[in-house]
Amino acid sequence: MSHPSNPSQTLAxxxxxxxxxxxxxxxxxxxTPFHDICVVEPFEEARQRLQSQFAVRVLPTxxxxxxxxxxxxxxxxxxxxxxxxxxxxxxxxxxxxxxVAAGIRSDSIANWLGTDRVVRAMPNTPAxxxxxxxxxFARASVTAMDKAWVEQVxxxxxxxxxxxxxxxxxxxxxxxxxxxxxxxxxxEAMVEAGVKMGLTPEQATQLAIGTFEGASQLAKAANESxxxxxxxxxxxxxxxxxxxxxxxxxxxxxxxxxxxxxxxxRAQALGDEFGA
Numbered sequence: 001m002s003h004p005s006n007p008s009q010t011l012a013x014x015x016x017x018x019x020x021x022x023x024x025x026x027x028x029x030x031x032t033p034f035h036d037i038c039v040v041e042p043f044e045e046a047r048q049r050l051q052s053q054f055a056v057r058v059l060p061t062x063x064x065x066x067x068x069x070x071x072x073x074x075x076x077x078x079x080x081x082x083x084x085x086x087x088x089x090x091x092x093x094x095x096x097x098x099x100v101a102a103g104i105r106s107d108s109i110a111n112w113l114g115t116d117r118v119v120r121a122m123p124n125t126p127a128x129x130x131x132x133x134x135x136x137f138a139r140a141s142v143t144a145m146d147k148a149w150v151e152q153v154x155x156x157x158x159x160x161x162x163x164x165x166x167x168x169x170x171x172x173x174x175x176x177x178x179x180x181x182x183x184x185x186x187x188e189a190m191v192e193a194g195v196k197m198g199l200t201p202e203q204a205t206q207l208a209i210g211t212f213e214g215a216s217q218l219a220k221a222a223n224e225s226x227x228x229x230x231x232x233x234x235x236x237x238x239x240x241x242x243x244x245x246x247x248x249x250x251x252x253x254x255x256x257x258x259x260x261x262x263x264x265x266r267a268q269a270l271g272d273e274f275g276a
Contacts, residue, residue, distance in 0.1 A: 009070025016041035026156025085112035103270025116141035132158030135172030174263035
């Protein structure tokens with residue numbers, strides 16, 4: 001992978017958990033040399049896993065070797081971001097920064113790091129299998145070249161979209177960031193229902209996951225909206241009609257929308273709580 005800024009610059013990850021691993025795996029698969037990647041990870045077990053899985057350079061704490069990092073990717077928990085940023089800022093004064101931490105606003109990040117070259121990302125866990133959805137927001141000082149570099153990194157994990165106003169990232173968090181858990185929750189419920197109807201857990205799991213996978217692919221390939229696709233398989237008086245009518249009578253859509261708003265409000269609260 002070529003870097004739009006400077007080909008000699010390395011990529012540094014602060015935090016080496018699942019999301020960092022997904023991005024590192026994607027980068028290496030797309031041709032970034034493993035020796036161009038460095039990960040700061042305080043936990044020894046995680047460092048050993050990163051070392052054996054990717055052969056990247058690992059550090060227990062940030063140090064002067066980060067000076068060569070052109071892009072620093074922040075994959076830390078919101079509650080540890082400030083402390084990590086204040087410790088790291090002196091070692092990479094000229095870097096572009098990409099944060100994948102939920103809720104922490106770019107004003108806080110820019111303040112902690114002493115630079116305005118900050119991009120915020122909200123990815124989701126299907127990034128682990130290259131099918132992620134990532135929302136991105138760039139501060140005004142981020143150049144077109146900076147954005148191109150961020151896009152090169154993020155597209156290794158799936159699809160992306162830019163939002164023009166930062167608060168919209170809280171909506172992205174509610175919809176796609178937390179969204180995989182909603183899908184797993186529905187799959188769980190469908191499997192449980194299938195078992196109660198007499199199917200084996202294995203049969204019910206295959207049918208539930210396969211249905212989500214197939215319906216998603218169909219929705220993606222079709223020219224019609226999801227509501228048209230739904231209506232097409234809901235003949236009046238039929239089995240699907242019975243199920244959908246039951247859901248509508250229970251106001252499932254409204255309950256689901258309330259759940260997403262709860263996630264959005266929590267994302268806002270995280271920014272207030274840990275962004276000071």
